[in-house]
Amino acid sequence: AQTVTQSQPEMSVQEAETVTLSCTYDTSENNYYLFWYKQPPSRQMILVIRQEAYKQQNATENRFSVNFQKAAKSFSLKISDSQLGDTAMYFCAFGADSGTYKYIFGTGTRLKVLA
């Protein structure tokens, strides 16, 4: 069975600084997808970034980038130039390439950006 672990329950960062959120996972699958979702107080689940396991290149979306280490089963999220609007819960999620969108989520990291 797949598992996703986020070991940082809470983090804080100064506005304009850089922060890295950690995520590790366990799977015996070879093909899969990894995601970072942002959940602000509105509770909406917003996709931040997505990584396909077969791609060696780390995904990047503007200020958000990942460090994907397949052998180590690690998938960290780096937020550069942090903004107050980045304050939210961040969830790491695993999706097997099995024909469904049944995701396994971590327990989340609460990020607070300080002015």
Added chain:
Amino acid sequence: NAGVMQNPRHLVRRRGQEARLRCSPMKGHSHVYWYRQLPEEGLKFMVYLQKENIIDESGMPKERFSAEFPKEGPSILRIQQVVRGDSAAYFCASSPPKGMNTEAFFGQGTRLTVV
């Protein structure tokens, strides 16, 4: 193109009553997933449905919970005889058939409070 619509946003039920949560998928999406988020936890998969079929209900509690996705109309998650432990946010996600995308799109959730 409207996103995934869930209603109601907030639902209060007394112990022993029934709760009915609705999810209208994005236009063109024929697959629906229900997730439950307990306080301070990540989302947990409950059930995966296609039109008129339950494909995977491995995350559904064996009693009191049921889900349907009829040919016409929204998907319904039904909880009978609610208990305090059912208090949670329930999220619906929808997707087109696999192969057309690699992510599911989430609604804003329904927060169920059992008093």
